[in-house]
Amino acid sequence: MVSNNAQDEQSYANMAPLTAPDGRPWYSYDIVAVDPQTHARAGVLHTPHGDVPTPIFMPVGTKATVKGILPPQLTQIGAKIILANTYHCAMRPGAELIQEMGGLHEFMQWHGPILTDSGGFQVFSHADNVKLTKDGVTFRAVDYDGSYVTWTPEQNMAIAQKLGADIVMQLDQCAGYPASRAFVERAVELSGSWARRCWQAHTRHDQALFGIVQGGMHMDLRLRSLHYLLDAGDFPGYGIGGYSVGEDHQTMFRTLEPLVADYMPKDKPRYLMGVGNPTTLVRGVACGIDMFDCVLPTRTARMGSAFSSEGRLNLKNARFVHDHGPLDAACTCPVCQGGYTRAYIHHLVRQKEMVGSILLSLHNLYYLLDLMRRARQAIIDGTYGSFVRDWMDLPAAKDW
């Protein structure tokens, strides 16, 4: 496999010129405004498939498809960048096939920026079916055909380069919560060593590789993890993993805020991985986070729930049978503006109709996309401090 990887690297190194056709770098990050009261920043991330205004929420298209939503609908609701899961794409239909089909963008017909995770999170969630080896990690794909799969950081980067996303993440190990300090420390050491190997193995110039900060709820381990990344290479951006894994908000922000605000490079985008509840987005932006992703808006939609300014609504509830109103009277999404009533969506959800999941998914995704659009405007206006305070006063804030 190593020789194959070497070939892959070679071919990609040859494929992509060092700079974009217009002579500018493939990636750059401009900060447009910094909020005076918080650590929030508004920026623009330039990628080969277009510009991404930050802060931004990224809808998740697990298996090269955002469940129930077509790419033109993603454009309609204002999505600027989406995420696909390397683990799932590598299992089905496989990285080789996606490469053969022209990469993820062509395969799924989304021509805006794409970010792929490393798959490390999914691999290590295989619990009893995962084992660290000298070079990497071996796991049994019990959620597919039960086959044994081995990933080294080098093989993981070869997969990432075949999938062809704009932004890819280093292979890492995410510790859960609660976890012993010793376990979290070993995950930091492993992730740090893998960051270096990923940096070395990654050769596509038209693809940005982000490092990932681990370290659980231990400030010293977070800083050690960050130090390893700064030492490993000149990453164009940084993921922050290992949060929102079971801890409460207070525990989370005790280390997240100083990590981001005081220690992480200011000139690079920061991506809080796997976080999608609205209140954490609002508070995360105040810490200086630029990017978020989560399955929450689409997964809860398929279970019949809607984000709203009144809090979370369970559309299965009988109180919506006669409700003539939209999901959220304050919302400007195509569903709320399109005349679809809570009564209609209640009916669809109760009858397990696909259109119910689709309408709720569109609304929930728009809700987070619009929340970040409004946050960005507040940062530019210098009023993000009051934006956060207003949010925390909403009934919705307590729901998440």
Next chain:
Amino acid sequence: MVSNNAQDEQSYANMAPLTAPDGRPWYSYDIVAVDPQTHARAGVLHTPHGDVPTPIFMPVGTKATVKGILPPQLTQIGAKIILANTYHCAMRPGAELIQEMGGLHEFMQWHGPILTDSGGFQVFSHADNVKLTKDGVTFRAVDYDGSYVTWTPEQNMAIAQKLGADIVMQLDQCAGYPASRAFVERAVELSGSWARRCWQAHTRHDQALFGIVQGGMHMDLRLRSLHYLLDAGDFPGYGIGGYSVGEDHQTMFRTLEPLVADYMPKDKPRYLMGVGNPTTLVRGVACGIDMFDCVLPTRTARMGSAFSSEGRLNLKNARFVHDHGPLDAACTCPVCQGGYTRAYIHHLVRQKEMVGSILLSLHNLYYLLDLMRRARQAIIDGTYGSFVRDWMDLPAAKDW
């Protein structure tokens, strides 16, 4: 219940003026062209929610939703009129609720014409759980809550008026195939008597009530059924039921062709109920049929099948794994023109992703809508005879 019905009739009679606001009748049917070689006609059916060019295929929105497809997408693929099922809508969420929400158009946010069936087909498909009574039919809704429901023709018309479709169908009994002549004859007698009662009970001027010709594969019973309808009232259009219930094409067209071409009123639209396979559409138009509906395009889509000029494609098949082509190279639908490959759709179908069902549903519906658009143009051009011959030479023709 009879007194309630009387109230309903009264209130609707008061609600809808005798003619449309512009002084013209609510409904009219203009024949634009008649093919010189076949019995095919091109027409325009004027309804309160817009004009319907005929011949036309009507997508089915069973429970006030076309499965997986939003109303703007129906418009995008050229749907001009859709169907909803009275039985399912009456069971969930109920005709009263839909009326309270402003009728089907408002409820589902489809503002083009809607046709509702009578529900008779679904009621009589309850087999052992259905019983004829002196006044109507009683059945046990085993596919919902198992409750006993009684429908008289008058109650059925009250439901139709509450749902508020543009076109509604009389309550009828559809005999299957094979069936004894005595059974078919009793169904003709019952349907004829119900046609008269529906005509008497239906009072909404802004809603067209179609009678239904039954009679199985017996020409004399078909003509008797038609005679009952002509005697019962001045129906603005006619459904033809009891075909495509298990018989072969030859058996079907032996009576269908003379019934339509030689006996049915020429100045009224004719609707062949529940038929959606492409070859039957092409041949039905040649007999003089104007309207069709069927769940086939969306149901087969959810099972992973696509209509195509090569015949029916099962996208689950491993031969599509590496297929870079569109579903049908001859197709101009948003899916085939949108860059979605057979390989991608194969992946989605295998992974049971909603977007797979959605893309196949859009394609299959477009396929039938476009087939009828092209048929209509051929009729206008006076070349429908060769259109039929060309179709029957296609490999696809044998597939259906």
